Amino acid sequence: MGVGNRFKKQGPPGPLDESLVTRKRKDAPPAAAEPRGKKRSRTEVRAFKKEAKVTAKANNPNKIAMSDHRAKAKPVKKLVPAPVSDEEMSDADDLETAMEGVNVTGLDALGSASESEDLVDDEFPDSDSDIVDSDDDVRKVGMWSDDEDEEEVKEKLTAANIVGLSRKLDMQKAIEDAEAQAELEEAALTTNIAGDRPKILEDEEDDEGQPISKLATQDLQLLRTRLNDTIRVLDDFKNLAEEGRSRVEYRAQLLKDICAYYGYSEFLADKLLNLFPAREAFAFFEANETPRPMVIRTNTLRTHRRELAQTLINRGVQLEPVGKWSKVGLQIFESQVPLGATPEYLAGHYILQAASSFLPVMALAPQENERVLDMAAAPGGKTTHIAALMKNTGCVFANDSNKSRAKGLIGNIHRLGVKNTIVCNYSALEFPKAVGGFDRVLLDAPCSGTGVIAKDASVKTNKTELDFMRLPHLQKQLILAAIDSVDHSSKTGGYIVYSTCSVTIEENEQVVQYALNKRPNVKLVETGLSFGKEGFTSIMGKTFHPTMKLTRRYYPHTYNVDGFFVAKFKKFGLTPANAIGANGVASTNGKPTSDQQTQEEFVDKTPITESGDEDSDFGGWDDDEDQVYMERAEKAQLRRKGKNPKAVPSNAKKAENVAEKAVEKNEVEASGGGGSKAKEVDVVIKNGTEKPTGKKQAKAIRANGASNAKKAGVDAQAAKADGVSGVDGGAELKPRKKSGGRKGKA
Numbered sequence: 001m002g003v004g005n006r007f008k009k010q011g012p013p014g015p016l017d018e019s020l021v022t023r024k025r026k027d028a029p030p031a032a033a034e035p036r037g038k039k040r041s042r043t044e045v046r047a048f049k050k051e052a053k054v055t056a057k058a059n060n061p062n063k064i065a066m067s068d069h070r071a072k073a074k075p076v077k078k079l080v081p082a083p084v085s086d087e088e089m090s091d092a093d094d095l096e097t098a099m100e101g102v103n104v105t106g107l108d109a110l111g112s113a114s115e116s117e118d119l120v121d122d123e124f125p126d127s128d129s130d131i132v133d134s135d136d137d138v139r140k141v142g143m144w145s146d147d148e149d150e151e152e153v154k155e156k157l158t159a160a161n162i163v164g165l166s167r168k169l170d171m172q173k174a175i176e177d178a179e180a181q182a183e184l185e186e187a188a189l190t191t192n193i194a195g196d197r198p199k200i201l202e203d204e205e206d207d208e209g210q211p212i213s214k215l216a217t218q219d220l221q222l223l224r225t226r227l228n229d230t231i232r233v234l235d236d237f238k239n240l241a242e243e244g245r246s247r248v249e250y251r252a253q254l255l256k257d258i259c260a261y262y263g264y265s266e267f268l269a270d271k272l273l274n275l276f277p278a279r280e281a282f283a284f285f286e287a288n289e290t291p292r293p294m295v296i297r298t299n300t301l302r303t304h305r306r307e308l309a310q311t312l313i314n315r316g317v318q319l320e321p322v323g324k325w326s327k328v329g330l331q332i333f334e335s336q337v338p339l340g341a342t343p344e345y346l347a348g349h350y351i352l353q354a355a356s357s358f359l360p361v362m363a364l365a366p367q368e369n370e371r372v373l374d375m376a377a378a379p380g381g382k383t384t385h386i387a388a389l390m391k392n393t394g395c396v397f398a399n400d401s402n403k404s405r406a407k408g409l410i411g412n413i414h415r416l417g418v419k420n421t422i423v424c425n426y427s428a429l430e431f432p433k434a435v436g437g438f439d440r441v442l443l444d445a446p447c448s449g450t451g452v453i454a455k456d457a458s459v460k461t462n463k464t465e466l467d468f469m470r471l472p473h474l475q476k477q478l479i480l481a482a483i484d485s486v487d488h489s490s491k492t493g494g495y496i497v498y499s500t501c502s503v504t505i506e507e508n509e510q511v512v513q514y515a516l517n518k519r520p521n522v523k524l525v526e527t528g529l530s531f532g533k534e535g536f537t538s539i540m541g542k543t544f545h546p547t548m549k550l551t552r553r554y555y556p557h558t559y560n561v562d563g564f565f566v567a568k569f570k571k572f573g574l575t576p577a578n579a580i581g582a583n584g585v586a587s588t589n590g591k592p593t594s595d596q597q598t599q600e601e602f603v604d605k606t607p608i609t610e611s612g613d614e615d616s617d618f619g620g621w622d623d624d625e626d627q628v629y630m631e632r633a634e635k636a637q638l639r640r641k642g643k644n645p646k647a648v649p650s651n652a653k654k655a656e657n658v659a660e661k662a663v664e665k666n667e668v669e670a671s672g673g674g675g676s677k678a679k680e681v682d683v684v685i686k687n688g689t690e691k692p693t694g695k696k697q698a699k700a701i702r703a704n705g706a707s708n709a710k711k712a713g714v715d716a717q718a719a720k721a722d723g724v725s726g727v728d729g730g731a732e733l734k735p736r737k738k739s740g741g742r743k744g745k746a
């Protein structure tokens, strides 16, 4: 285990410098006699660190001088912590001390999510090398901002941050050295005890044939030693296994010891152990004992990353860019202030967000002016990221079925200055019945959370077999709903991203495979993410579509991020008529699926009750009241533009006119009429002297799927209903009653 995860970079690990590793081991003094228990007391840890630091200084006296030198010089080069590798696992214990100053409050600490990736002036130097990155401006002016030279004070503060970072890095190095030494001791201990073929398995059995363990499970140090030995044996079974013993026996012992040492239920430990070779599984379990680094995402709707970084440094926060892969993330090393309560936090300049939560949104890659659905959005980390990437243009529907979480979502949307988002409170299974035809859909699905055990250790014991049946079932239904909500003919999109913060096969590859089986109109595509392990194409006797390797898996032990899964689909056609709907209802006998209804005739059939939500905390809808507000806002807007509101028809009126025209157009098209007829109808309606008959309108809308009415932003059902009733000249066409924000383009 190790301290350093908070200080290690998140993202792809750098190449392993073998020479360093070798030197570490060679230079290390001989094994000390002190036994290595799982936990050290805080005082011990501090003393240990202090000692390590002194040793580091003694070994390399130039180091501190170098830091001071860097502090004085203009910070062109960036200091880089050692890249994380599979071997460099760390101890949670020491972290407590390291992060004592960091205080987090605030809503978004709960959840995951985002920036404008293309802000050139937001660049930081390459975090993976000493060379500043390719941005020319950055190379010329240094790390932070163009006006550094003029601002003495700022420069000093920046330098102060560098000194802080430098100190941290020196300490990290010293601690890593000390850890390497401890590992060596442990290895020596193991070898001394066990000899070449370690004695691991018990010979005595109980009445049921189970081996009787002589090792008390409370003896953590011996347990750990046995874990190490078992892994060594499984790595080199031929040479290290006891005679007559099978791999299965060693694997069973490993499982038992993992449960005892880390406190997992046997059911979950087994499931997770199956994902990796034994040594990697050990690294995974170990990484779950250590918190991931604290990360904030710059809200590019309000600020730029370097400005934010400078301001926070001025407040005594030690930070650096999260990695080259993100232009908006800042990794926090230490803070003198509570990061969930700074003026910048309250003003929405950033959101506390796990680094891996950036990934699904980066894969979604929403474009400006699109219509995007975030199906399970609360508390809104990813929604607000989406909105920032879209620069507050277009429209985001942020939905969550949990009302109280949806309130948190609204809070974050307001704080971060998001203005293009409509919050909904449906079960996502209601989509696309509620709203459809999106350019992109994100389904950040509810999951078991096996990727975030470091954050929530209760997952170790509270997940049962039933959870791994229920959750995948829901996820499978949701993914069908997500696919059916996308407009395959979108000019800019047609994409669906599915993500979970879980690492199990049931919640990831199996769900994706299910979607591929049920929806032949989608295919997997590249996520566009620069790192991540490939999804499994076969594991534990299960095989998946070869394109499953386009999906991406993230683990705490490989990238120092929360465990995550990301898959990206492209929808290229309509859902077949005989496909099973998202709600599991078969639509055989030729009836159109909900997807086809969405594409061809946008009709909301969701029953909307009169009572219920109106009085709830969440809000509810009051159309009459909304109408008053909308008209008032329209008038104010016109006045601001210097127009007389009375002289200009209101939007509602305009919408009616557009609806009329859409109806007329349908009519003309349906009857095969030419332009002259269109003109005629136009004139008639303008004059209001002739009423288009209800029958005609109904026929026209049916023939054309009301698509024109939909494009005009008018509720097609209203148009249809009013058309059928033959209302005068379409002038009575109204936005559908009680539709609220539920349907149609916003």
Ligand SMILES: C[S@@+](CC[C@H](N)C(=O)[O-])C[C@H]1O[C@@H](n2cnc3c(N)ncnc32)[C@H](O)[C@@H]1O
Residues within 6 Å of the ligand: 111, 112, 113, 357, 375, 376, 377, 378, 379, 380, 381, 382, 383, 399, 400, 401, 402, 405, 426, 427, 428, 429, 444, 445, 446, 447
């Ligand atoms: C992983 S969290 C989403 C985190 C969010 N995307 C973010 O980045 O902040 C999953 C969410 O799904 C919601 N949820 C669960 N079942 C749902 C359903 N049937 N429809 C919509 N949302 C659902 C939960 O309330 C929870 O907020």
